[in-house]
Amino acid sequence: MxxxxxxxxxxxxxxxxxxxxxxxxxxxxxxxxxxxxxxxxxxxxxxxxxxxxxxxxxxxxxxxxxxxxxxxxxxxxxxxxxxxxxxxxxxxxxxxxxxxxxxxxxxxxxxxxxxxxxxxxxxxxxxxxxxxxxxxxxxxxxxxxxxxxxxxxxxxxxxxxxxxxxxxxxxxxxxxxxxxxxxxxxxxxxxxxxxxxxxxxxxxxxxxxxxxxxxxxxxxxxxxxxxxxSLGLVRPIRLALDSREAADFTPPDPRTLRGAERVAWGPGDIRGRVLLTVWSRDTVATTPELIEWVLHQGYRLAGMETERVTLEDVFATLSGAEGVH
Ligand SMILES: Nc1ncnc2c1ncn2[C@@H]1O[C@H](COP(=O)(O)OP(=O)(O)OP(=O)(O)O)[C@@H](O)[C@H]1O
Ligand SMILES: [Mg+2]
Missing domain, CATH: 3.40.50.300 (P-loop containing nucleotide triphosphate hydrolases)
Known part of the structure; x- marks a missing residue:
């Protein structure tokens, strides 16, 4: 009941x-x-x-x-x-x-x-x-x-x-x-x-x-x-990867990662290091799959930062004009 x-x-x-x-x-x-x-x-x-x-x-x-x-x-x-x-x-x-x-x-x-x-x-x-x-x-x-x-x-x-x-x-x-x-x-x-x-x-x-x-x-x-x-808000997951040659780097296909929308990448300050950003509408689901991809590719993870959606974001959207149907 x-x-x-x-x-x-x-x-x-x-x-x-x-x-x-x-x-x-x-x-x-x-x-x-x-x-x-x-x-x-x-x-x-x-x-x-x-x-x-x-x-x-x-x-x-x-x-x-x-x-x-x-x-x-x-x-x-x-x-x-x-x-x-x-x-x-x-x-x-x-x-x-x-x-x-x-x-x-x-x-x-x-x-x-x-x-x-x-x-x-x-x-x-x-x-x-x-x-x-x-x-x-x-x-x-x-x-x-x-x-x-x-x-x-x-x-x-x-x-x-x-x-x-x-x-x-x-x-x-x-x-x-x-x-x-x-x-x-x-x-x-x-x-x-x-x-x-x-x-x-x-x-x-x-x-x-x-x-x-x-x-x-x-x-x-x-x-x-x-x-x-529920709002499909997109947030970035930022990775620093040690790759043997940054020039040879192939980013993951966002369609193979749950929740991922698009990826962006570029060389980091340190030679051979790549900064990869994966934009996701479900960072909780994307993160483990992304880590698995990194390991599978044989890259070393040198750093990682995730901006997750908080209730604060949801509140701001739903309380504002957008939330009013
Ligand atoms: N006793 C009352 N007489 C007249 N209007 C009232 C009365 N109590 C609440 N209201 C009105 O009803 C609406 C809802 O008020 P309510 O107190 O339920 O909001 P709330 O979500 O609890 O807000 P808060 O976050 O400020 O506590 C408001 O527009 C408020 O002005
Ligand atoms: Mg109240």
């Missing part, structure tokens, strides 16, 4: 000028996935997360989350999923210390006594909050409040977790520990994760699949490695 299965979801916000936040969004997400929801400011990411976590009812479409109906069982959805919103202060009581906040919420999530205490200690440690356990929420930094909000929502140990910009406001150490926590939740406990981020490198590192939204519509939804190939 798909954890999330929605079709044709639309949402607009009323106002003098009606804002269409989402239009015709379909999404099927299997258990154990980490979905990266990406897109420029105002694309509709937070709106979609609110709908999927039962906080907002869509205006059009239908579907289920964890088997519950999006339109009629939002209350059940809210109880069964965890959500960390960018306004991380929601749910933090300023009259309770950091630890007391978690102690207060534990029974709400069915955690009692020793089990609750251990879980709270573990989350405080994993999020680097041990030193602030007895501090008041007003006296900790914005990033520490974000960590507390994360700890609170992870107390629940739900099978589906929504993280809206979870590493926003965090320092380098905080970012590392939150990324590790997400990976562990997924790998060890099989938790399905939907996250948004504006850090493309983070999405590439964490997510098994990527959904790009722009102006409320889905532009792409593919496994992460496929999304990188």
């Amino acid at each position: 798909a954890v999330i299965d929605i079709q044709g979801i639309g949402k607009w916000y009323p106002g003098r000028r009606r804002t269409v936040a989402l239009e015709g969004v379909d999404l099927r997400l299997a258990e154990g996935a980490i979905l990266g929801l990406l897109g420029p400011n105002g694309a509709g990411k937070t709106t979609l997360i609110k709908i999927l976590s039962g906080l907002l009812v869509p205006d059009t479409g239908r579907g289920t989350v964890l088997g519950y109906d999006l339109m009629r069982q939002a209350r059940h959805i809210r109880a069964a999923v965890s959500l960390v919103a960018p306004t991380a202060d929601v749910g933090i009581d300023n009259n309770l210390t950091v630890r007391q906040n978690l102690v207060f919420w534990a029974p709400v999530y069915g955690l009692f006594g020793e089990i609750a205490r251990r879980r709270i200690d573990e989350l405080l440690a994993r999020l680097g909050l041990e030193g602030k356990a007895d501090a008041w929420p007003m006296h900790i930094s914005a990033g520490q409040r974000q960590r507390l909000a994360l700890a609170r929502s992870l107390l629940a140990e739900n099978a589906l977790v929504f993280l809206d910009e979870p590493t926003n406001k965090l320092d380098a150490e905080g970012i590392r520990s939150v990324r590790q926590l997400i990976t562990d939740l997924n790998a060890r406990h099989g938790v399905t994760v939907v996250l948004t981020t504006h850090v493309m490198e983070e999405a590439e590192e964490l997510c098994s699949e990527i959904m790009f939204l722009a102006q409320g519509r889905v532009r792409r939804h593919l496994p992460t490695d496929e999304v990188l190939r």
Whole structure:
């Protein structure tokens, strides 16, 4: 069963000028996935997360989350999923210390006594909050409040977790520990994760699949490695080869290398050395085949550099005019 299965979801916000936040969004997400929801400011990411976590009812479409109906069982959805919103202060009581906040919420999530205490200690440690356990929420930094909000929502140990910009406001150490926590939740406990981020490198590192939204519509939804190939962006692989005589050099036929488009070559600074550039729309596939060709030809590889397509490139293309159909 798909954890999330929605079709044709639309949402607009009323106002003098009606804002269409989402239009015709379909999404099927299997258990154990980490979905990266990406897109420029105002694309509709937070709106979609609110709908999927039962906080907002869509205006059009239908579907289920964890088997519950999006339109009629939002209350059940809210109880069964965890959500960390960018306004991380929601749910933090300023009259309770950091630890007391978690102690207060534990029974709400069915955690009692020793089990609750251990879980709270573990989350405080994993999020680097041990030193602030007895501090008041007003006296900790914005990033520490974000960590507390994360700890609170992870107390629940739900099978589906929504993280809206979870590493926003965090320092380098905080970012590392939150990324590790997400990976562990997924790998060890099989938790399905939907996250948004504006850090493309983070999405590439964490997510098994990527959904790009722009102006409320889905532009792409593919496994992460496929999304990188999906635009057919061409990048160079540059090789320095020691050949006995540069003048005799015969470059590879690009048609024999998977993903290769064209080749260019010329003599290097050092006598007998050839600089070969292979332009590829799938550097991951081309590189090993190219190395095999080099070895087969009996050349010595003196250097190699690959420029790969990153999510940053895909994002730039899909967020710009080209991505809008
Ligand atoms: N409560 C609201 N009332 C009116 N319009 C809203 C409301 N919330 C969002 N919008 C509008 O809906 C659209 C989608 O907003 P949303 O917050 O879902 O975008 P987002 O992708 O999360 O952006 P960001 O990257 O900035 O967080 C935007 O045009 C936004 O201005
Ligand atoms: Mg948002």
